[in-house]
Amino acid sequence: MIQINNISKCFGNLNAVDDVSLIIPDGQMVGIIGSSGAGKSTLLRLINRLWDPTQGQIFYKGKEITQFKGRELLRWRTKAAMIFQQFNLVKRLNVFTNVLMGRLGYHKTLPSLFMMFTKEERALAIEKLDRVEITDQALKRCDQLSGGQQQRVAIARAMMQNPEIILADEPIASLDPRSAAKVMETLRDINRKEGITVIASLHHLASARMYCERIIGMANGKIVFDGKPSELTKEEVLKIYRVEDAEEELEHDIENVEMLKHQKQGRKVAVPG
């Protein structure tokens, strides 16, 4: 269980995350939605401890992770794997090496600097790559891959960390609909089969509704909605995105969601949006 108590992150006099409290049980798949600048990325970075909060605490399994330092902090980051919108791979290294990077947290510094990964780890890397279906690209340099492929490498790397939590910051924002569906399905699969908690910030309402069992809406650094996808009514969406009147685009998106909801009962829809 992740327990967030009154956490805030300030940049100058801007509260990017403003007094947020939240409890996320183990194994949940959570979507965070909200307009640009709402503080979604900031919240995820605070949980991974890439950034330190200005105020407040985060607990995981009873331990205050906001107090972690040194080795303990690194172990925490390994446990709470992060996936980024911009993939954040080392583009000059090949896919295989990038995936192995997920093991860094398990190694002594000196051997790890000479790429001394064990046979088991290498086998594991191939296994993870197979899971995201890019084994055939394993020896390509990452800058030669498409966005969707890179994002799947990033997922494989996250899986190599043997994480208990996956924090995905807009994992599908720069992907085409088909790759997006694939990435979301992989995340859901990981969530269901391995029981890993997944927290994903999403810009795509329909995906959030379709893949997540719980949706959190943020606006101006605060949580303004927290509930099941079915509770996310049109009024709530308008509140989250802080528009008085539904603009055409948004209206369309909302309609889409309604439609998908009906379809979902019937057959599986692979391509949102």
Place this chain on the structure above:
Amino acid sequence: MGNPQNNTDIKSKIKTFETSLNREIQEKSRKTVLGIIIFLTLFILSSIIGRFNISNLIEFPNIFNYIKKTLPVLRLQFLGYDLGVWYSSRNLYLREMFDTILIAYAATLLGTFFAFLLCFPASKNLMKNWWLYIIARRLLDFSRGVPELIYAMLFVVSFGIGPLPGVIAIAVHSVGSLGKLFSEVNENIDNEAIEGIRSTGGNWFQIIRYAVVPQVLPNYFSYALLRLEINIRASTIIGFVGAGGIGQQLILAVRQFRYQDVSAICLIIIACVMIMDFFCEKIRHNIIGRENLR
């Protein structure tokens, strides 16, 4: 759109933008003027301190007399013989020149190695510990700040005459200049890969090794080769103070008024430097070209 309230709104926005833009332009031009004034002041000061005046220029032709004295007698019908006399100690000179290149090579290797170690703590984006950053920076500044020749003089005193003090002198200076260049390369890399590795729980050394080094290595290599070019030139000089290489022969020839030997040695130096420059540049461009093609 088009409603009057919106219209005045956008107008006032444009106005505030324009004022801030103007302020920035003024600020910039003030800085430019200040820069020009500082430059001119320094220029005038330096010409006063350097005792630069026209009469120096008129005396300048003295140097041509010296050059004329160093020219060998070359007769067309006895060309082979005359060349043989001019380059009678060619074996010695070539050996010394080879030593000189070796000194430069060893110094560049040593310098690159230590610059590589020091450049990471000397990069602001990589080193968050202020003290370590400052120490690394100052260390680089210090080793860069003193010319090779002065290091060579100091090391000749402590290590004795020979190539060893020369190697160390040039290496120390190279650490400073390469380390500075390397750390600038580091500061220009993209942060995404770094965050990626950090988010997996990698420690500082692992971040450097896997997020930074793959991005910067081709640049380092190119800079190190450029340094080798520079060091070959530097290593011809340090012999003047007894730190090995062909410079030692040159200063001897100058002191003993062996005018023709001076020109013989100078020609060898020029030829070798040109050849090495040519090859270094070829390799460098090859690397840069290959990187850009990716």
